[in-house]
Amino acid sequence: RERLTGLDGITLPLPRKGTEANYSYMPVIFDGWKRSRDEVAARLAGEGIFARKYFHPLTSSYPFCSGGAATPVAQHISESILTLPLHSGLGVEDVERICEVL
Secondary structure: OOOOOOOOOEEOOOOOOOOOOOOOOEEEEEOOOOOOHHHHHHHHHHOOOOOEEOOOOOHHHOHHHHOOOOOHHHHHHHOOEEEEOOOOOOOHHHHHHHHHHO
């Protein structure tokens, strides 16, 4: 959070008020960043860093789930969000490397 907070085009969602983070995911929204979510994912993968496209594909994109309703906000987020690696074996040096690649 420290390395990525305040960068134009990157948003780090915060837990809702009254809730407590369980730190099981590190979601990052690339919206207006110099690279798209897909470009960032490809770059990380090229460096051996596994990040997941979160909410991808969007559940409502399946005909049996959507009921035909348009969900433009959810669609936009699903195309912009990536979860960065986060696990108990991830060291500070790994976090620094991920941030450097970004």
